[in-house]
Amino acid sequence: MNFISTRGGEAVSAAEAIVRGMAEGGGLFVPETIPAVSEGELEEMLGMNYPERAAFILGKYFGEFPQEELLSEAEKAYARFEGEDAAPLVKIEDGLFLLELFHGPTCAFKDMALSLLPYLLRKSCELLGIKEQILILAATSGDTGKAALEAFADAERVKVAVFYPEEGVSKMQKLQMTTQDGGNVDAVGVKGNFDDCQSAVKKIFRSRECRDKLKERGVILSSANSINIGRLVPQIAYYFSAYCDLVTSGQIAAGDLADFAVPTGNFGNILAGYYAKQMGLPVGTLVCASNRNNVLTDFFRKGTYDKKRTFYRTMSPSMDILVSSNLERLLFEISGRDSALTVERMKALANAGRYSIRAEELKALSQTFFAGYASEEDTVECVYEFFEEFNYPLDTHTGVAMHVARTYCRKRAEDVNAEPRPMVVVSTASPYKFPQAVYYALTGNDVKDSFKGIKRIHLITAMKVPESLKALRYKLPRFKTVIPSDKIFEEVLNFVG
Numbered sequence: 350m351n352f353i354s355t356r357g358g359e360a361v362s363a364a365e366a367i368v369r370g371m372a373e374g375g376g377l378f379v380p381e382t383i384p385a386v387s388e389g390e391l392e393e394m395l396g397m398n399y400p401e402r403a404a405f406i407l408g409k410y411f412g413e414f415p416q417e418e419l420l421s422e423a424e425k426a427y428a429r430f431e432g433e434d435a436a437p438l439v440k441i442e443d444g445l446f447l448l449e450l451f452h453g454p455t456c457a458f459k460d461m462a463l464s465l466l467p468y469l470l471r472k473s474c475e476l477l478g479i480k481e482q483i484l485i486l487a488a489t490s491g492d493t494g495k496a497a498l499e500a501f502a503d504a505e506r507v508k509v510a511v512f513y514p515e516e517g518v519s520k521m522q523k524l525q526m527t528t529q530d531g532g533n534v535d536a537v538g539v540k541g542n543f544d545d546c547q548s549a550v551k552k553i554f555r556s557r558e559c560r561d562k563l564k565e566r567g568v569i570l571s572s573a574n575s576i577n578i579g580r581l582v583p584q585i586a587y588y589f590s591a592y593c594d595l596v597t598s599g600q601i602a603a604g605d606l607a608d609f610a611v612p613t614g615n616f617g618n619i620l621a622g623y624y625a626k627q628m629g630l631p632v633g634t635l636v637c638a639s640n641r642n643n644v645l646t647d648f649f650r651k652g653t654y655d656k657k658r659t660f661y662r663t664m665s666p667s668m669d670i671l672v673s674s675n676l677e678r679l680l681f682e683i684s685g686r687d688s689a690l691t692v693e694r695m696k697a698l699a700n701a702g703r704y705s706i707r708a709e710e711l712k713a714l715s716q717t718f719f720a721g722y723a724s725e726e727d728t729v730e731c732v733y734e735f736f737e738e739f740n741y742p743l744d745t746h747t748g749v750a751m752h753v754a755r756t757y758c759r760k761r762a763e764d765v766n767a768e769p770r771p772m773v774v775v776s777t778a779s780p781y782k783f784p785q786a787v788y789y790a791l792t793g794n795d796v797k798d799s800f801k802g803i804k805r806i807h808l809i810t811a812m813k814v815p816e817s818l819k820a821l822r823y824k825l826p827r828f829k830t831v832i833p834s835d836k837i838f839e840e841v842l843n844f845v846g
């Protein structure tokens with residue numbers, strides 16, 4: 350399978366798309382054709398465990414990678430997760446399920462893909478005969494950063510630098526990043542919000558001059574953000590896996606539709622769900638849930654994406670994003686893969702801060718997507734009530750998704766012609782990763798110290814505390830640098846040496 354850019358140009362191999370992270374001119378790599386999974390193959394997947402399902406999906410896109418190696422690497426990656434299943438589907442009540450994606454080393458769903466990325470990158474370099482050092486740059490709203498640091502710590506011939514908004518991540522997220530071990534890592538706070546970090550990092554990727562300067566030092570740039578196709582493909586697997594689990598547990602028959610609700614920021618997670626549907630998975634509606642930064646809700650309702658609006662810091666910080674990068678891939682698909690039009694729209698977004706899509710495109714989107722958002726009060730209320738009702742503590746991001754999912758389900762229930770369908774809410778973080786916000790939602794009380802928060806949530810809920818978060822308590826921060834966003838490249842050069 351080759352990959353093409355959303356903004357036009359030559360097709361490249363999977364290995365090249367993975368190493369480059371982003372296409373020339375700022376475009377994103379997409380598969381030349383979206384591969385299909387047949388009914389028979391889906392049936393085969395029913396009998397597989399999670400690493401087998403993941404390797405199967407990876408093989409559809411990354412055919413040049415040996416299939417047995419994909420499997421053994423997936424087995425290794427997901428063996429590092431707590432519990433037997435890397436992506437368990439938990440039944441809450443009839444028709445309502447949580448897909449828990451937070452059992453990895455950093456307690457958020459980013460681990461699902463980032464645990465595999467080191468292998469994908471290493472193998473890609475091998476296939477391409479690349480001998481240089483690889484520098485992974487990542488802008489992070491909190492979770493990608495830690496997952497990338499953890500995945501690549503002490504990896505050979507790789508260095509990782511992550512940039513996070515100094516005041517835009519939770520205390521726990523910051524502690525996770527600044528205490529990271531490894532001789533090849535750097536975590537840097539940036540004055541500004543996630544969009545500032547992301548646009549500064551993307552600028553480095555687009556800049557010939559920056560790439561040349563790095564090349565002089567024997568370094569090649571790559572990305573661990575969800576703009577990298579190597580991030581996206583492993584995420585498709587858990588939609589298939591959740592569906593298979595619905596079938597094998599007798600909740601639905603093979604072929605029945607299932608809906609998914611996804612707490613959305615950079616549009617990477619939900620885009621993987623869209624690809625799963627395009628591949629033939631019987632997905633009904635994809636519920637795109639936003640927090641108060643509801644730029645996507647407006648886009649799906651009105652057909653205009655307008656980033657010029659107030660940026661809010663919320664209790665779901667990993668979704669505090671106004672420019673959702675991966676939406677570019679969806680725009681490319683719904684325009685009939687029109688790269689010229691995609692370029693035009695991305696230019697309008699950069700210059701005027703907005704663009705609109707055509708009425709028929711909006712209509713097509715509304716057949717797959719339902720968009721909504723949760724205010725801060727809605728989120729608190731949802732986490733509180735969900736615990737009251739089901740004795741299950743949601744993290745605040747998942748709380749946003751649950752709120753919107755329930756709004757959608759109520760709407761659907763009003764339609765007498767609508768067949769009942771299971772709703773799978775994608776749970777993206779452990780509640781212990783955002784202890785202060787979750788404790789507040791559960792009790793209405795504040796707790797200043799994150800570890801006290803963890804302890805109290807545990808007392809109330811009895812949910813197991815992840816070992817990796819417990820261990821953080823005794824670690825000292827190693828990284829203290831905070832810089833303005835226009836100094837990121839300088840910091841990169843210093844780091845590379």
Ligand SMILES: *Cc1c(COP(=O)(O)O)cnc(C)c1O
Binds near residue numbers: 613667
């Ligand atoms: C990254 C993240 C999200 C948003 O995912 P996108 O792929 O950026 O849309 C939601 N919740 C948590 C906990 C995250 O870490």
